[in-house]
Amino acid sequence: MEKLLENKTILIAGAGGLLGSLLVSKIIAQGGRVIAADINKKAMKERLESLDVDITDEYLTLTTLDITNEKSVSELFLSHIGIDGAVNSTYPRNKTYGAHFFDVSLESFNENISLHLGSAFLFTQQCAKYFKNSNTPFSLVNISSIYGVIAPKFEIYNNTPMTMPVEYAAIKSAIQHLIKYTVAYVNDSRFRINCVSPGGIFDNQPSAFLDAYKKNTHGAGMLDVEEIVGSILFLLSEQSRYVTGQNIIVDDGFSL
Template sequence: MKNLLNNKTVLVAGAGGLLGSRLVSGILEQGAKVIAADINVEKIKVSLAALNIDVDSPLIKLLALDITNEDNVKSLFSDGSHIDGAVNSTYPRNKDYGAHFFDVTLESFNENLSLHLGSSFVFSQQCAAYFTKHRKPFSLVNISSIYGVVAPDFSIYKNTRMTMPVEYAAIKSALLHLNKYVAKYVSDSRFRINCVSPGGIYDNQPKEFLAAYRSNTHGAGMLDVESVVGSVLFLLSDQSAYVVGQNIIVDDGFSL
């Protein structure tokens, strides 16, 4: 279905990333204007140019956003821009992120929770505050994960240097409940906040991991990032009116 988002303006935080850039493309294709925000505007330009998107189009506004900076986030929602919806596809983390469980320090764990979950909190808070001020329909989509829903399968990481970071599990599971809290607090049908939880997304992982992961799915294995976009577009659109506080899992059966 085309033009799901006609006459809407959608903010994409993390627009220079693997998922964020594809979301910008998909949102534009559905007839919306996009406010593309990331900590590095040049990265947004490069990522969108690689998708043959004209960054000088009047349909796109590029903004620098440090989502871990509370004042920066607040100013984003107070600059007078009209916004109908937002997606938070950011992934802030520190230099020690990705360590194996016994190697994670309390300091590093707390810092990563603050960076990722903390920034998701303030972004969601300010989306809710924006709606409360303007009282016009608003849809917010946060990105969780299958590992916010089910426990990790550590067997698929054997024979690789990879692991499933403990911070990631804590953050993504907490994000699902944060969504429900915000939805109940605002308690207005015009304000919707939901999650999409992808399975693994292909990003040049080792062959051993890809094969092990695929054996836990119904055949697709690691997903192409484009597989996640449709669910986000649905939640941003009026087709999902009254879908509130929910989580759409896109994982080809991995979490079953």
């Protein structure tokens, strides 16, 4: 039986992160070749090795990428041929990111919008340019969030130091419209961009938050990062050939 991504080459931006690193192994398992890119190549290599990824695999290429840097992104696309798709799983932010609403300065807000949304625009633009130059089908998957779809449920953060950052809501909702703009502008069914919007992903959050979050789902609570991967693989594959400009929500009913 043919694997889902047989003979496809997929670029993963942010391949050293929680989601990106897992995608590397899953894409290779589905017959795909992976260009794994991250700002810290050494840390990415260590993360992949911790997941038992063979970094000498002929199906894997490791490279450095600063997604907030125009030269770095454009050079990455210039130095690789035959890319069939990409996933942007990066999460650039500044040191003051995550402050409560009244504590966020305009300077910090603007910087985070520039870092995260700006880099999402840059990467999306360069994917479109790559498609135009190569003239072969291309599928890009961006990662949004349920909080790009609905207002935050602030009560689940009670009794924790956590909050839902205002920058995050602004960025993730904007990414969803950015993809619609771009696919409409390119106007070619061979070039597709879609979003996956996960619910909360488990990463050792406080128990008070985990309990409150779970009450807003249909029983699963916070999702394991593994649960997000299937939707991304589907969007990268030929099984979603005419799915474009869409947002797939994976949240066990949290947003209902």
